Amino acid sequence: MHKPHRFGYVALVGRPNVGKSTLFNRIVGQKISIVTRRAQTTRNRILGISTGAHWQIAFVDTPGMHLRQRGALNRYMNRTAQGALADVNLALFMVEGGRWTDEDSNVLTQIEKRGVAAFLLVNKVDRIKRKEGLLPFLEASASRYPFLEIVPVSALAGDNIERLIELIVPRLPAGEAGFPDDQITDKSVRFLAAETLREKLTRRLGDELPYGLGIEIEAFNETHKLTSIGAVVWVERPQHKPMVIGKGGRLLKRVGSDARKDLELLLDTHVYLRLWVKVRDGWSNDERALRQLGYHE
Ligand SMILES: Nc1nc2c(ncn2[C@@H]2O[C@H](COP(=O)(O)OP(=O)(O)OP(=O)(O)O)[C@@H](O)[C@H]2O)c(=O)[nH]1
Ligand SMILES: [Mg+2]
CATH class of the missing domain: 3.30.300.20 (K homology (KH) domain)
Known part of the structure; x- marks a missing residue:
């Protein structure tokens, strides 16, 4: 059967330092977003375009949403991240495997408020030695929101990323690509x-x-x-x-x-x-x- 072409916007959101930009760069296949071991590295909304044979996904990398707001730059970062949730077809809510904090709950509140369709991405699973140990965390996280999918990944090692794309594509509306297939970002x-x-x-x-x-x-x-x-x-x-x-x-x-x-x-x-x-x-x-x-x- 003929597969319809699909196109949509997918926002990567989460608290600082969970690995959003690492995943974003890996999916787009080029270093666009900067990565450091420090929290609050990303400060802007950054578009990264990934194009396949029957689909195009416009990923939106965002600043980590955080609770302690020291000033105008922090407020700008939080506003930017929250604003990225408007007008996307899907949110990828990223957390760190085995660790749920108040800042994660805060991000989820933002998703809930807008009723955005969301996947839960549990990142950094390369750090977890016994994979069975992750099960209680996955179950507890699953009960917090009607996530469409729960996907353990390692952005760093590249584990489960192809599977993630396979899960995203059918969730996007049918439509022509929004960008030329050689464009990878909106940034200069x-x-x-x-x-x-x-x-x-x-x-x-x-x-x-x-x-x-x-x-x-x-x-x-x-x-x-x-x-x-x-x-x-x-x-x-x-x-x-x-x-x-x-x-x-x-x-x-x-x-x-x-x-x-x-x-x-x-x-x-x-x-x-x-x-x-x-x-x-x-x-x-x-x-x-x-x-x-x-x-x-
Ligand atoms: N072990 C491990 N480390 C990871 C993984 N993904 C990201 N990291 C590390 O986590 C740190 C933060 O990664 P970033 O991609 O900058 O995280 P971010 O969510 O974009 O952070 P902000 O921009 O501050 O919100 C870096 O030191 C990464 O190398 C992973 O899958 N496994
Ligand atoms: Mg980042």
């Missing part, structure tokens, strides 16, 4: 460059990470051989500046070199990066500064 290379820098900086800073790190791309000039990028790293306090620069500028240099490697692969040109670190007092709680850094609807 400028955005991806800024995010790459934020990822490398976050990873290098480790436990010393200051809260408000923002990247602003000031110059972006692309020729067929060389992309020249000028970026400002915004910090919130004067004492954060030396942390980001490092002794003798070493940390910033390493960050630049980490980012350059990724960006050269992404852009397929040589990349020349110039970085400055600047202080803007309390920017993450300042609506105007947030808009300037692209954190607005």
